[in-house]
Amino acid sequence: MGEHTITKKKKKQQKKKKDRAKERVEAEEEMVREDEIVVNGDDEGLSKNEEAQVNEGHDEYADDADEVAKIAEEEDNPLPSSPQPSPMIPTSESRLPFTSFPLSSLTLRALSSLSLTDSTPIQSACLPPLLAGQDLLGAAPTGSGKTLAFLLPSIELLHRLKFKPANGTGVIVISPTRELALQIFGVARDLLREGGFSQTVGVLMGGANRRAEEEKLCKGVALVVATPGRLWDHLRVS
Numbered sequence: 096m097g098e099h100t101i102t103k104k105k106k107k108q109q110k111k112k113k114d115r116a117k118e119r120v121e122a123e124e125e126m127v128r129e130d131e132i133v134v135n136g137d138d139e140g141l142s143k144n145e146e147a148q149v150n151e152g153h154d155e156y157a158d159d160a161d162e163v164a165k166i167a168e169e170e171d172n173p174l175p176s177s178p179q180p181s182p183m184i185p186t187s188e189s190r191l192p193f194t195s196f197p198l199s200s201l202t203l204r205a206l207s208s209l210s211l212t213d214s215t216p217i218q219s220a221c222l223p224p225l226l227a228g229q230d231l232l233g234a235a236p237t238g239s240g241k242t243l244a245f246l247l248p249s250i251e252l253l254h255r256l257k258f259k260p261a262n263g264t265g266v267i268v269i270s271p272t273r274e275l276a277l278q279i280f281g282v283a284r285d286l287l288r289e290g291g292f293s294q295t296v297g298v299l300m301g302g303a304n305r306r307a308e309e310e311k312l313c314k315g316v317a318l319v320v321a322t323p324g325r326l327w328d329h330l331r332v333s
Contacts (some may be wrong), residue, residue, distance in 0.1 A: 124241060189219040200270050200275070202251055205290030215240035242282050250286055253294045253317050258317025259297065269321045273300045280320045287318075294318065299325045 101241050103280075104329035190213050193206050206212070214222065219236040225248035235241050249266045256266045269278035280298040287296055299308050305328065312319075312329065321329075 104324055124249075141333065155266045186227055188215055190214060191219045197255055198247070198251060201254060201290040201292055202247065202286075205286045205288075205292075208289035209285060211243075215244075217241055218244045220247065222248060228252070242279055246279070246283050246286060249318060250283070250294065254292060258294055260317075262317070264312070264317065264319050266318045267326070268318070269326065270320060270322055273302065273322055276320050276322050277302050283318055283320065296320070299329060301325050305329075 099306075102225060107142070192213050193203060193211065196214075217233060217239045221233050221244040222229060225245070228239055233244065235244075245268070250266075253265050256262075257267070268279055270279055277300075283296045286292075287294060294317035295315070296318040297308070297311050297316035297320070299312075299319060301322060301324055303325075305325070308325075309329065319326075
């Protein structure tokens with residue numbers, strides 16, 4: 096009888112351990128599912144307005160190719176072979192005119208066309224080190240101009256490199272949401288178009304046609320704006 100009682104206790108203990116292990120596994124699986132929802136939550140279909148933005152021709156910036164080539168030849172502003180010490184970084188309160196930074200005539204023309212003359216504090220602080228090819232981690236409140244703070248150096252460096260479709264992709268901007276991705280894409284598209292740049296921009300996000308995105312990437316998209324889930328999809332099947 097004593098041995099039978101001990102055996103029953105052991106079985107109960109083993110059952111409790113299995114139950115606890117099962118609960119842990121279920122909890123972990125639930126966490127993974129929640130993560131997948133966060134990452135892939137951009138897979139819903141696009142609205143008509145979003146489709147119109149995404150489907151705009153990515154090659155429209157090459158319309159003035161001859162003019163762009165002529166301007167590029169006149170400019171002698173190559174990308175430094177190695178990161179150079181940046182000039183003195185302005186204070187967080189600085190609002191310097193864009194003409195005070197080493198920007199190409201195409202970039203200044205784009206800014207002028209968009210009625211942008213003076214930089215915001217975050218832009219004044221970010222432009223010098225980024226244009227010098229240095230790494231930077233920045234933070235600023237919503238509406239402070241962070242998008243231009245990283246897009247201007249990105250486009251400027253691509254232009255200095257004379258980046259072509261055959262070179263593939265030179266810049267990837269990762270956005271946590273589809274709405275922000277479209278916003279960044281719109282700003283980059285306007286800068287490239289108004290400046291007459293030959294470089295192209297594209298957006299990768301859930302809800303859009305994945306095959307069409309893949310075809311554009313194969314042709315060469317210099318600046319890519321993407322949501323994490325869709326970017327991972329393309330990287331995984333490449």
